[in-house]
Amino acid sequence: MKLIKFCIYSISRIFLLSIVLVSCNNQSKPTKAIITPAKLIQYVDPMIGTDKMGHTYPGATVPFGSIQLSPDTDTIPYAVDGKYNPEVYKYCAGYQYDDTTIVGFSHTHFSGTGHSDLGDFLLMPTTGSLKLNPGTESNPEMGYRSRFSHKTEKAEPAYYKVDLDDYNIKAELTATTRVGMHRYTFPKTKESHLILDLMSGIYNYDEKNVWTFVRVENDTLVTGYRQTNGWARTRTVYFAMSFSQPITQYGHAKYDKTPYKGFWRKFDESKNFPEMAGEKVRAYFDFETKEDKPLLIKFSISPVSTQGALKNMQAEIPHWDFDRIKKEGQEKWNTELSKVQIVASEDTKVNFYTSMYHAFLGPTEYMDVDQQYRGLDMNVHSANGFTNYTSFSLWDTYRALHPLFNILQPDRNRDMIRSMMAHYYQSVHHMLPIWSHYANENWCMIGYHSVSVIADAIVKEILTGKEAHEALAACVQTAQTKYYDGLGNYMDLGYVPEDLNGSSVSKTLEYSYDDWAISQAAKKLGNMEIYNMFKQRAENYKNVYDSTSGFMRPRLSNGEFKEKFDPLDTHGQGFIEGNAWNYSLYVPHHPKKLIELMGGEERFVSRLDSLFSMELPDKYFEKTEDISREGIIGNYVHGNEPSHHVLYLYNWTHQAFKSHDKIRKVLTEMYKSTPDGLGGNDDFGQMSAWYIFSSLGFYPVAPGSTTYAIGSPSIEVAQIQLANEKTFVIETKNQSAQNVFVSHIEHDGIPLKKPFITHEDILKGGTLTFYMSDKPNPNYMNFN
Numbered sequence: 001m002k003l004i005k006f007c008i009y010s011i012s013r014i015f016l017l018s019i020v021l022v023s024c025n026n027q028s029k030p031t032k033a034i035i036t037p038a039k040l041i042q043y044v045d046p047m048i049g050t051d052k053m054g055h056t057y058p059g060a061t062v063p064f065g066s067i068q069l070s071p072d073t074d075t076i077p078y079a080v081d082g083k084y085n086p087e088v089y090k091y092c093a094g095y096q097y098d099d100t101t102i103v104g105f106s107h108t109h110f111s112g113t114g115h116s117d118l119g120d121f122l123l124m125p126t127t128g129s130l131k132l133n134p135g136t137e138s139n140p141e142m143g144y145r146s147r148f149s150h151k152t153e154k155a156e157p158a159y160y161k162v163d164l165d166d167y168n169i170k171a172e173l174t175a176t177t178r179v180g181m182h183r184y185t186f187p188k189t190k191e192s193h194l195i196l197d198l199m200s201g202i203y204n205y206d207e208k209n210v211w212t213f214v215r216v217e218n219d220t221l222v223t224g225y226r227q228t229n230g231w232a233r234t235r236t237v238y239f240a241m242s243f244s245q246p247i248t249q250y251g252h253a254k255y256d257k258t259p260y261k262g263f264w265r266k267f268d269e270s271k272n273f274p275e276m277a278g279e280k281v282r283a284y285f286d287f288e289t290k291e292d293k294p295l296l297i298k299f300s301i302s303p304v305s306t307q308g309a310l311k312n313m314q315a316e317i318p319h320w321d322f323d324r325i326k327k328e329g330q331e332k333w334n335t336e337l338s339k340v341q342i343v344a345s346e347d348t349k350v351n352f353y354t355s356m357y358h359a360f361l362g363p364t365e366y367m368d369v370d371q372q373y374r375g376l377d378m379n380v381h382s383a384n385g386f387t388n389y390t391s392f393s394l395w396d397t398y399r400a401l402h403p404l405f406n407i408l409q410p411d412r413n414r415d416m417i418r419s420m421m422a423h424y425y426q427s428v429h430h431m432l433p434i435w436s437h438y439a440n441e442n443w444c445m446i447g448y449h450s451v452s453v454i455a456d457a458i459v460k461e462i463l464t465g466k467e468a469h470e471a472l473a474a475c476v477q478t479a480q481t482k483y484y485d486g487l488g489n490y491m492d493l494g495y496v497p498e499d500l501n502g503s504s505v506s507k508t509l510e511y512s513y514d515d516w517a518i519s520q521a522a523k524k525l526g527n528m529e530i531y532n533m534f535k536q537r538a539e540n541y542k543n544v545y546d547s548t549s550g551f552m553r554p555r556l557s558n559g560e561f562k563e564k565f566d567p568l569d570t571h572g573q574g575f576i577e578g579n580a581w582n583y584s585l586y587v588p589h590h591p592k593k594l595i596e597l598m599g600g601e602e603r604f605v606s607r608l609d610s611l612f613s614m615e616l617p618d619k620y621f622e623k624t625e626d627i628s629r630e631g632i633i634g635n636y637v638h639g640n641e642p643s644h645h646v647l648y649l650y651n652w653t654h655q656a657f658k659s660h661d662k663i664r665k666v667l668t669e670m671y672k673s674t675p676d677g678l679g680g681n682d683d684f685g686q687m688s689a690w691y692i693f694s695s696l697g698f699y700p701v702a703p704g705s706t707t708y709a710i711g712s713p714s715i716e717v718a719q720i721q722l723a724n725e726k727t728f729v730i731e732t733k734n735q736s737a738q739n740v741f742v743s744h745i746e747h748d749g750i751p752l753k754k755p756f757i758t759h760e761d762i763l764k765g766g767t768l769t770f771y772m773s774d775k776p777n778p779n780y781m782n783f784n
Helices: 002-025 086-091 262-266 306-316 322-337 346-359 401-408 410-426 450-459 465-479 487-493 504-524 528-537 540-544 591-597 601-613 646-652 658-669 683-696 759-763
Strands: 070-072 104-106 122-127 154-156 159-164 169-175 179-185 189-197 209-218 221-228 235-243 249-254 275-278 281-289 295-302 340-343 372-374 380-382 435-437 707-710 717-721 727-733 741-747 756-758 766-773
Touching (some): 221 306, 235 306, 275 281, 295 306, 340 346, 340 683, 401 410, 401 759, 465 528, 487 504, 504 528, 601 658, 646 658, 658 683
Antiparallel strands (some): 154 159, 189 281, 209 221, 707 756
């Protein structure tokens, strides 16, 4: 069997390479596909990263879909006795691969985040005696949860299946953009139940539910909503649920502590009463089931109303054909994955296409089929002329995910910016989003990185004309909101003082970069007044550099540097999710000036070398929940985003080749095709976007620039289908696991003289050829 697979792989590789060569020699007629007719979804493994660090989920969803229908494996509370419970961190996506029970299947999830919310509308099919509490993993029989085995579990794009062992039920899930579809194959029994747990949620606590409401419209249709106060403090999600067969009976239990019952007490609300309302409600619906007739459920959500949820259901799944929805969802995934087609080792293909899959999970669409959505002002708006998106994890995704979209998803990225602008106009603060989801700003993390996303789109001419000028004005307004997170002091002093605002060095550095991004957008649009203003602000990183220690260092409001300072420590040193060793290299917009600031090229290269070779003692990260030894090489912390550009800084020296083996080391050691295969949280696709770019051989060190730094690709051939219908091909000669160094590069047959390529180069199409070797070439791109 292995020999057969090897022969097939070898023949297909020769065939694909020949097609690439033909396409290179005939650029006027670029080939449409180098991998046909293979279904690329076969290389996607949604289980990758579902351990305690990766925080991905394995359930059913479509590209950028509003629905993420996925299993939740425990009900860990956010707080115990009023104190944060560290165990909850593992459940940011609701699922942990090592767990042995499933609580149910909820319809909304974040992918790869380091904080969480959502987990709305958990459904759980059961049989036998009715149980309305979830039970515990150690005693699942005490509640409605069920044991399960990975042997019967299957996860694919747009499809998830598992056997619920305690009930002999086969559960299958699929989805459209706004509707989740369940197929439950029960045994023959008159005691089949479907639990709707409106108390369940991710990062849950006693007072998180503000209100829940359910209406039984008829014997096959249920509607309602859930309002929560969590990471998003005014979040309301509406639903409509339709069954393929009639309910035989239904009811609910209420767990509210409210003493006032009103005059509803004249009714027996617990059974067959068509209205259910309260802070804490669990409902059930009973059916008579047969082995050969699965129960199907369509569950639609809306940000606006139950009527909107019904419209979504009627528009997206007007039938009961589960297999058709699965097939259509997988076709959508295959279309998106086909935007980059590669020849590579099997492990690389699995990691690459799973990264593509994770990169296209969000941001998610946030509007009904009639384009209505709830805005930041809590009013209902219409997305006229664009698709409205939500869940912007911008501190993470501005670095590589949105630049990736500018190549592979430019139309979507433009609409994401339009969504940010809608947020801006609805904001009482007149600010672009920081970290927003479900009509809420949650203010998570630092910087104002919407401006980076916007600037990158402007300089790459994805956002143009009046829209671009209006977006620039929004960037400027956001960057001048003095009461936001130390920004006033930053504007007055040129840095954020640590004694007045924590994480001060990180904020100063990130504000400086964002200001540079604004300057580049202004320059592109010809607004030299704004350009000069923010060009000057972009130099503020110099104000926190301590030449004595050689590190960026927290500075106080009196101008002095903080005395007690440990450059290896992440906590209390003026940084967030990073230490001075890593964050001192965060000047992505001025690498040459940073090199000069740190004493010149020789000292800078030595510093980079030391970062990857030194040892970081456990005490510096053992209390940091989002980093483990697996996410670190030396003192280089790949599991957190501030370091993602650092490997490419060698390109601004005479020793650019030194990045090559390190990039390949990260690609192979921090990304593996296992549930614990990610070296950190995927962070809504940022970790995956880094992998995609780096596998292809280039990376956007400073979004807002049209220049990409070149590294060491891990693929043999890659073909990028561009939105302008042109094709950009990347090929490697002598590629292998040992040949990690690039000896030289040609672009359409012309040798590159510098280790950079531009966005314009990519959009023109053509071929970038890497010649690989097992030894570094000291003369590789040897320029100043």
